[in-house]
Amino acid sequence: MSYSVTAPSSRTKLFSGLVVSLYALITLAPLLWIIATGFKSGQDSIHYPPKVLFEPTLEGYVNLFTTRTRIPSDQVAKEPASMSWYEEIVNKKGEMIAGPSKYGERFLNSTVIGFGSTALCMLLGTMAAYAFSRFKVPLKDDLLFFILSTRMMPPIAVAIPIFLMFKNLGLNDTYLGMIMLYTAVNLSLSVWLLKGFMDEIPVEYEEAALIDGYTRFEAFLKVVLPQAITGIASTAIFCLIFAWNEYAFAVLLTSGDAQTAPPFIPTIIGVSGKDWPAVAAGATLFLVPVMVFTVLLRKHLLRGITFGAVRK
């Protein structure tokens, strides 16, 4: 290794590493606690002092996906042989399964609306970003700023007329309405990010294609798109995460058919009061996919969260 006057000493490195590790430990504790609570029994979850070591159970997950009723104590474990494993777990607590809960539906709604709006957003965003990157669009800077400024509005501020508009058009609490809304919300992000990615693709490639007899549209499809694919993929993941996490519009504009998971998870309750293991189980299933995506995205993370303002 060559000697450098500016390289930090090994003592500085050790100290920095320790402090940052400590911070990471503190900041991850609540997330680990969510995951752990999902595997606790009801009693363990509210134990004092809080239990770090416990016997894992799938009770929370079973409760998450079912609604249950109490049964008289003499009926408990009468015929355990004919019971499936999840019925057994419920039966041990003196309850029986009454039916499926709404969690599955809400999770599916989140998936449909998330992927639907992301697909639409990428279609519109890619086209607009290409035009802004390559063509002379009149009032380009104004239009780009207008697109960005739509992000500054508090969601509640536009929610009133959107609520009225959707009511008149019959779009309240529908997939179509929510997909259109989330697409509009995410367009600012996708246009700005994608424009940055497209600016980085040298124009020479297209020019060569045009000389070879491609039309502009063909050049866009066959030359630019394949090169922009990493950018498009990471932008898509950002749009998906934002749509996945959105709460304000979801809680105001959906209540039944199209309700997504974020407004639903906090309302999960058990037979007697708040069922924290079930809430934690629901949260875990909902949050873990995002954690995985974040790890995949790590190289483009900074760019995504700053609308392309900071590139590494």
Added chain:
Amino acid sequence: MLQPFIDKLVQKTPSSVSSRVRGLSDKKLAWLFVGPTILLLLAINIFPLIWTIYLSFTNYRVNRPNRDVKWVDLRNYERILTDSDIWQTMQATAHFLISTIVLQVVIGFTLAFLINKKFKGNDLLTTLIVLPMMLSPAVVGNFWTFLYQPQIGLFNYVISFFSGIDPSSFSMIGDVHLAPWAIVIVDTWMWTPFVMLICLAGLRSIPDSIYEAAECDRASQWRQFWTITVPMVLPFLMLAVLFRGIENFKMFDLVVQLTGGGPGSLTTLSSIDLKREAFEKWKTGYSSAYAVILFVTVFGLASIYVKALNKVKDR
């Protein structure tokens, strides 16, 4: 509502689109590509905004659709600006904004500074630290109410473990002195990594040669920090503050799930108050005026701030 737009679009679109799109001139292609985005934003952002502005001058109420809608001039605005409750809400919002930004800048910058010492495994730790900010604020906020429970909550337990205070003697969410800090703590937990990432990009943008030159001139570490590091990271830091400022001015999901605006109305931030007026009391005209005021405030503050930011950048 959208019919005129759609009609026009149908008229202008040729019958055999697919075959003709290929031969379009650049100019037409540009409009074809930008058009749908602009139309959607007009329909879902600008049209509602104009409608909000119109409603803000009326006494319209969604829950009484048959009542005559009267034009009330500026009366809604007058009532809002003279309402002491709303000023209290604004104060709560300001407290939240300033505390979160100060804490996140201090902790975020420190972390970035330490990570930039390039110790082994700094990439992995950065990725782990970043996780909270990507998660759903409503879902995470809801779980924090569990961590904040007196007696059984992990947060209270850890505090009592290190300070010896009885964990059931204080409630972060229920206490009038603690609740405003309860929301600040969770927001800081969630968004410090955001500031950290941007600061890290700033620190990494400083070329080593500058420090080497300073070393040759025998400038002390302390001096190098204040004359090189801080000024060069400042534009990045200001950008981070802008983003956090706008986001926290709009703050709704996390705080609604954490405290619901309580105790009393101590943590009722502007967005939460607005939601109550609009969707619980159904004062549509009144809350539209409220929305316009909030939007103008955030837009105005952001514009002034961006001007300052550009000055720092150009320096």
